[in-house]
Amino acid sequence: MKDAMISVKDRKLALTNIGVAYAAFLIGTLCGLLQVFIRNDALTLPGWLDYYQVLTAHGLLLAIVFTTFFIFAFFHSGISRTLGDFSPKVRGWNWAGFWVTLIGTMLVVVMIVAGQASVLYTFYAPLQAHGLFYVGLALFVIGTWIQGFALIAHYLKWKKQHKGELSPLFAFMTIATIILWVIACLGVVATVLFQFIPWAFGWTNGINVELSRSLFWYFGHPLVYFWLLPAYMAWYVVVPKIIGGRVFSDSLARLSFVLFILFSIPVGFHHQLTEPGIASFWKFLQTVLTFMVIIPSLMTAFSMFATFEMRGRELGGRGLFGWVSKLPWKDVRFTSIFIAMLFFIPGGAGGIINASFQMNEVIHNTLWVVGHFHITVGTPVAMTFFGLTFWLVPYLSGRRFTKSLQRMAFLQIATWSVGMLLMSTAQHLLGLLGAPRRTAYTGYQHDSALAWFDGVLSNHVTMAVGGSILFLSAILLIYIVVQLWWLAPKSDENSYVTFPIATSDTSATPAFLENWKLWIGIAIVLIAVAYTIPLSDMIQHAPPGSGRFQTW
Amino acid sequence: MHLHKYEKIWLGFGVFALIVFLSVVGVSAFHQGHTPSGGHMTIDPENVRGTAPFDEPGVHQREDGSYEVVIIAKAFGYEPSEIQVPVGEEVTFTVTSEDVVHSFSIVETNVNMMVVPGQVNHKTHTFSEEGSYLIVCNEYCGSGHHFMSTEIEVIGQ
Amino acid sequence: MEKKNQPQPSLKGTFISVMAVGIFIVLMWVSIYLLYIARL
Numbered sequence: 001m002k003d004a005m006i007s008v009k010d011r012k013l014a015l016t017n018i019g020v021a022y023a024a025f026l027i028g029t030l031c032g033l034l035q036v037f038i039r040n041d042a043l044t045l046p047g048w049l050d051y052y053q054v055l056t057a058h059g060l061l062l063a064i065v066f067t068t069f070f071i072f073a074f075f076h077s078g079i080s081r082t083l084g085d086f087s088p089k090v091r092g093w094n095w096a097g098f099w100v101t102l103i104g105t106m107l108v109v110v111m112i113v114a115g116q117a118s119v120l121y122t123f124y125a126p127l128q129a130h131g132l133f134y135v136g137l138a139l140f141v142i143g144t145w146i147q148g149f150a151l152i153a154h155y156l157k158w159k160k161q162h163k164g165e166l167s168p169l170f171a172f173m174t175i176a177t178i179i180l181w182v183i184a185c186l187g188v189v190a191t192v193l194f195q196f197i198p199w200a201f202g203w204t205n206g207i208n209v210e211l212s213r214s215l216f217w218y219f220g221h222p223l224v225y226f227w228l229l230p231a232y233m234a235w236y237v238v239v240p241k242i243i244g245g246r247v248f249s250d251s252l253a254r255l256s257f258v259l260f261i262l263f264s265i266p267v268g269f270h271h272q273l274t275e276p277g278i279a280s281f282w283k284f285l286q287t288v289l290t291f292m293v294i295i296p297s298l299m300t301a302f303s304m305f306a307t308f309e310m311r312g313r314e315l316g317g318r319g320l321f322g323w324v325s326k327l328p329w330k331d332v333r334f335t336s337i338f339i340a341m342l343f344f345i346p347g348g349a350g351g352i353i354n355a356s357f358q359m360n361e362v363i364h365n366t367l368w369v370v371g372h373f374h375i376t377v378g379t380p381v382a383m384t385f386f387g388l389t390f391w392l393v394p395y396l397s398g399r400r401f402t403k404s405l406q407r408m409a410f411l412q413i414a415t416w417s418v419g420m421l422l423m424s425t426a427q428h429l430l431g432l433l434g435a436p437r438r439t440a441y442t443g444y445q446h447d448s449a450l451a452w453f454d455g456v457l458s459n460h461v462t463m464a465v466g467g468s469i470l471f472l473s474a475i476l477l478i479y480i481v482v483q484l485w486w487l488a489p490k491s492d493e494n495s496y497v498t499f500p501i502a503t504s505d506t507s508a509t510p511a512f513l514e515n516w517k518l519w520i521g522i523a524i525v526l527i528a529v530a531y532t533i534p535l536s537d538m539i540q541h542a543p544p545g546s547g548r549f550q551t552w
Numbered sequence: 553m554h555l556h557k558y559e560k561i562w563l564g565f566g567v568f569a570l571i572v573f574l575s576v577v578g579v580s581a582f583h584q585g586h587t588p589s590g591g592h593m594t595i596d597p598e599n600v601r602g603t604a605p606f607d608e609p610g611v612h613q614r615e616d617g618s619y620e621v622v623i624i625a626k627a628f629g630y631e632p633s634e635i636q637v638p639v640g641e642e643v644t645f646t647v648t649s650e651d652v653v654h655s656f657s658i659v660e661t662n663v664n665m666m667v668v669p670g671q672v673n674h675k676t677h678t679f680s681e682e683g684s685y686l687i688v689c690n691e692y693c694g695s696g697h698h699f700m701s702t703e704i705e706v707i708g709q
Numbered sequence: 710m711e712k713k714n715q716p717q718p719s720l721k722g723t724f725i726s727v728m729a730v731g732i733f734i735v736l737m738w739v740s741i742y743l744l745y746i747a748r749l
Contacts, residue, residue, distance in 0.1 A: 050695065120692050124653050126597075126669060127694070209653065209670050251553040275666035276591035276673040283588070284578065291570045298566040301730055302559050305723035313719065320722050349734040352570075353741045357577040358588045361664040362745050365655055365690035432744065434659030436690030439698035446686040446703065448659045508554060543594035543670035549652045551627045551694025558724040565731055573738060586749065662748045 005496070010080040011396040013094055015485070017073035018393060020102060021066050022481050028061030029474035036467035040460060041441045051440040052118040052552055059121035060112070063227075063377060064140075065105055070385050071230045072098070072147055075174050077396060078233075079151055081499045082168040083158040093150035101143025107136030118552040120438065122220070123196075125212045126546035131200035134192050141185045141192075148178040166514055169253060169504045170237050176257040177229040179516065180222055183523060184265055187218030199548065206545015210277040211538045217268030218531065225264040225293075227377050229257065231384040234337060235304055238388070241500035242334045243327060245311035248303040251509040256296035256303075261519050263293035266530030273360040282534040283357065289530060290355040297348055304341060332409040333500075336387035339417055344380035350428070351376065365438075367463075368431025371424040379420050383413060386477060393484040394497040400489050401497060408480055415473035422457075423466025429458035589665040589675035591646075597669040600624055600650040611637060618642040625654040625667045628696030630687065635704040637679065644676045655691040658704060666691065679706040 031054045037043035038051050045051065076094060080086055086094065110132075111117040117129035123137075155175055159167065166172070191212045198204045236253045240246055247253060269278055269286035312323020328334050350372045353359055363369060390409050394401045401409075435442065435452050442449065442460070453460055491497060512518065555563075581587045600606045605622045609631045612620045619641055624631045626649065637643050647656045647667050654667040658677075665673045679685075689700035 052692065052695065052697070118695075124691075127652050209668055213653075213668070249554070252555075252559075255553065272666070273588045274590075274664055274673075275668055276589070276671040277594075277668060278590065279592065280581070280587045280590055283590070284581065287577075288574060291574055294570060295563070295567065298563060298727075299559075302556075302562050302723065302727050305726045306556070306559075306718075306720050309720055309723045310718055320725065323722060345730055345733060346737070349737045352573070352734060353738055356573060356738070356742075358581050358586050358662075359577060359741055359745050361588050361662045362741055362748070364664050364666075365657070366664075432741075434657070434686070434688070436655075436657065436688045438690075438692040442698060444686060444688065444701050446659075446684070446701075448686045449688075510553065541592075541594060544596045544598065546597050546669045549627075549694075551652055551696075556718075556720060558720050558727075562724065562727045562731070565728070569731065569735055576742065660748065662745060 006077060006080040006499075007085040009091060010076060010086055013086075013091060013098070014073040014077040014080075015393070015396045017069045017076065017098060018389070018396070018481075019485075020105070021069035021073065022478060024061040024065035024069065024105075025474065026478050028058050028066060029471055031055070031058035031061070032467060033471040036464045036471075038440055039442065040464050041443070048115075050115065050118060050552065052120070053112055053115060055438065056112050056118050056120050057109070060108060062382075063121060063373075067227050067377070067381065067385075068101070068140075068144060071177075071226070072101075072144070074230055074233075074385075074388060074392070075147075075151060075178075077392060077499065078170045078501075079154060079174055082170045082501060083154060086154060087157075090150050090154045093153070094147050097143045097146030097148075097150060099143070100146060101140055104136045104139030104141075104143055107132055107139065111136065115552075122216065124216075125196065125199075125207045125209050126549050127552075128200055128548035128550055131197060134196045134200055138189065138192050138197070141189055145182060145185070148182060151175075151178060166506045166509055166511065168501075169247060169250060170233065170501060172254055172514060173229065173233045173237070173257050175516070176261055177226065177233070179520060180229065180261050180264060181226045183261075183520070183527075184219050184222035184226065187215040187268075188220075191215035199545075204545075206547065208538065208542045209546050210275075211535065211542070213272060213275070214268065214278070214531075214535060214538060217271045218265070219268075220271060221268045222264045224373075224377065225260055227381045229260060231340070231381045232256075232300060234384050234388055235300065235341065237502055237504070238500050239304075239334065239337055240307050240311070240502035242331060243308070243311050245307050245314070245502065247502050247504035248306045248310070250504040250506050251513065252299055252303060253504070254509060254513040256299045258513060258519050259296040260293065262523050262526060263289055263296075265523060266526045267293060267355075269530075269534075270355040270360070273357060274364050277538060278534055279537075282530070286530055287355060287357045289526070291352075294348070294352060332406050332413065333387055333390050336390070336409070336413045337384050339413060340380045340383035340387065343375045343383070343417075343420070347372065347376040347380055363431055365436065366431030367427040367435045367437050370437045371427030371431060374420060374427070375424045378424075379416070383416060386413060386416070389477075389481060390484075391497050391500070393481055394488065394491070395499050397485045398491055399484055399487075399497075400491045400495050401484060402488055405480055405483055405488060408476060412473055412476040412480060415469055415476065419466045419469030419473055421466070423463050423470065425457050426459060426463035426466065429455065430460070430463070433458060435460075589663075589673050591672045591674045593672040594670055595648055595672055597648075597650060600648055605646060606648060611635060618644065620644045620646055623647045623656060625649045625656060625689070627651050627654075627694050628689070628700040630656070630700075630702045633702055635702070637704065637706055638709045639679050639682050639706050640709070642676060642678050644674055646672060646674055648672045652693050653691050654689045654693050654700065657688055657690045659686040659688060661685065664690070682706050682708050
C-alpha cells in the first residue's frame with residue numbers, strides 16, 4: 001500500500017497539527033477534572049487560579065482548539081491523499097496559516113492564565129476581557145482561513161487538471177466544510193473587529209450587546225457543524241472502507257453536505273429564543289430553518305445503517321439483523337466510530353428539543369445544555385476523532401498500531417463511553433430539575449437545589465463520577481497517541497497503516513452538486529432573509545452602549 | 553439521484569414529524585400566547601433606575617387586576633430581594649440588567665429569561681401552587697455567578 | 710441519472726433501525742413538550 005502514502009512534508013504538517021490538538025486536549029480535560037472536584041466542594045483552588053478561568057480554558061481548549069487543529073490535520077492528510085501532494089506554495093501557505101492560528105491560540109491562553117479573560121468561550125459583552133484576547137481570537141480565525149484558502153487553491157488546481165470530472169468525495173466534503181466555515185466566521189470576525197476590539201482598547205465607549213450576541217450566534221451554530229461535518233466525512237468516506245464496503249450513495253452524501261451549507265447558518269436565533277430585542281416572528285422563522293438542517297442528518301442516519309447492512313449481508317448475514325454480527329467489532333477503528341454514532345441519536349434528539357421555540361425555556365442555560373454538547377461535540381465528534389487518531393497518527397508517523405495498543409484503545413473508548421453516559425445523563429436530568437450551567441460549587445440553600453444531590457442519576461455526584469472516568473480515559477488516549485507517534489515499532493513493507501478511503505460510485509451523481517457558486521448564492525440569500533431585518537432593527541433601535549465590566 | 557424505497561418512507565416520516573413538531577409549537581405560541589420570553593423596549597443601561605418602571609422595582613398590581621414584578625438584575629443579585637405574589641393570578645415579570653448579561657430563571661417553571669443590558673425582557677406566568685420558588689442566574693456573570701439567587705414567595709389569597 | 714430496473718438491495722434491517730431512531734426522537738420530544746405544558 002505504499003502508493004497510498006502521502007509525502008513526508010505533508011505528513012509533518014498534519015502531525016504538527018495533531019500535536020497541538022492533543023496538547024490542548026490534555027490541558028482541557030485536566031481543567032474538566034478540576035471542575036468536577038470544585039463543583040462538589042472537594043477542592044479549593046489556589047488564590048491565583050479561579051473556577052471561571054479553568055472553565056474558560058476547558059471550553060476553548062477542547063471545543064475550539066482541539067477540534068480545529070485536529071480537523072485541519074485530517075483535511076491536510078486526506079486532501080493530500082486524494083488530490084495528490086501539496087505544491088511547495090500550498091504547503092507554505094498551510095504552514096503560515098498554522099502558525100497564525102497557533103499564535104492566536106497562545107495569545108488567548110496567555111490572557112486566560114493571566115486572569116484577564118475569564119469570559120468563557122462565548123465571551124458575551126459587556127464582560128470585557130483584555131483587548132489582546134480578542135486579537136488572539138481574530139488571529140485564530142484568520143489562520144484557519146489561510147489554511148482553508150490554501151486547501152481551496154489545491155482543489156482548484158486539481159479541478160483544472162481534471163476538467164469535467166467530479167472531485168473525490170473526501171475533497172468535495174472538505175471544500176464544503178471550508179465554505180461553511182468561512183461564511184460562518186464572517187459574523188464573529190465582524191463583532192470582534194468592529195465591536196469588541198475598539199471597545200476593549202478604549203477607542204469606543206459603548207457596545208451594542210444584543211447585536212454582538214446575534215453576530216456571535218450567527219457564527220456559533222455553524223461552528224457546531226464545522227465540528228460535525230469532519231466527523232460525518234469519517235462516517236461517509238472512512239468507515240465504509242474499514243468495514244470493507246462502499247459509500248452507500250455518492251450523490252446523497254454530497255447532497256447532505258450541500259444542505260448543511262444552506263441551512264446551518266441562518267439559524268443562530270435558536271440560541272437566543274428567551275432573550276429580548278428579537279421579535280418572535282424572526283425567532284420562529286429561524287426555528288423553521290433550524291428544522292431544515294435536521295433533514296441531512298436524517299439522510300446520514302439512513303446511509304450509515306444501509307452501508308452496514310449491505311456489507312453485513314455481503315459477508316453472509318441473514319434475516320433482519322443477522323448482518324449486525326458480521327461487522328468487524330474487533331476493529332477498534334470501526335467500533336469507536338460506531339459508538340460515536342450511537343451517542344448522536346440522543347444528541348440529535350436533544351438538539352431538536354432545544355430548538356423547539358418555547359420548549360427551549362425548559363432547558364435554556366441549564367445543565368441539560370452542558371449534557372447536550374457533551375453527547376454531540378464531546379462524543380460523536382470527539383470519539384470519531386479518537387477513532388481516526390488510532391490509524392492517522394501511525395499512518396503519519398510510520399509506526400504500527402500494535403495488538404496491545406489496540407486493546408488499550410478499546411479500554412479507552414469503553415471508559416469514555418461509560419464516563420460520558422453517566423455524566424451526560426446526570427446533566428440532562430439535573431437540567432430538567434432546573435440546575436443552572438456554568439456555576440462553581442452549587443450551594444443554593446433551597447429544597448429544590450438540595451434535591452440536585454439526592455437522585456440516583458439526577459445527582460451532582462453521578463456527574464462527578466462520570467467526569468472523573470472521562471479524565472482517566474483522556475490520559476489513556478494521550479498515552480496511546482504518544483506511543484503511536486514516537487514509541488511503537490516502525491512499520492515495514494508488510495505492515496503499513498493505510499488511510500482508508502472508500503470507493504464511491506459517481507456515475508449517477510449530477511454535476512450541479514459541485515456548482516459551488518450556486519450553493520453559496522442560495523446560502524447568502526437565506527442568510528439575508530433570516531438576518532437583514534432583525535439585525536438592522538438592532539442597529540437602528542440600539543440603546544446607549546454598555547460600558548466595560550470585569551466582574552471576575 | 554436515486555432514492556431507495558425505504559429511504560423515501562424514512563425521509564417522509566422524518567419530515568412529517570418535523571412539520572408536526574413545528575405546528576404544535578407554532579400554534580401553542582402564536583394562537584395560545586405561549587411565546588418564549590421577549591421584549592422590544594430598549595433602555596439606557598447606565599440610567600436604569602431613572603427610567604420607568606425600574607425607578608420602582610417591586611411588585612405592582614395593574615388596573616386590570618394582574619400583577620407586574622419589576623426586577624433589576626445586577627452582579628450578583630436581584631432587586632428587590634424579596635418578592636411575594638399571589639397564587640393563581642397572572643404575573644408579568646419585567647427585567648433588565650444594570651451591568652452584564654444575567655438570567656432570571658425560576659426553577660421548575662417555564663420562567664427562564666435572559667437579562668440583557670440595554671433591553672427589557674418580559675414573561676407572563678401564573679403560579680398554580682403556593683410555596684417558595686428558587687430563582688437562579690443561569691448565565692455566567694462573573695466570580696459570584698453561583699451566588700446569584702433569590703426566592704419568590706407564592707402565597708394564598 | 711436514474712438506473713431503471715436495478716434490483717434494490719435488501720435494507721429491511723436499516724429501515725427498522727432508522728424507524729426506531731425516529732420513534733425515539735418523537736418520544737423524547739413529546740416527553741419534554743408534556744413537561745413544558747405541565748409547567749405552564
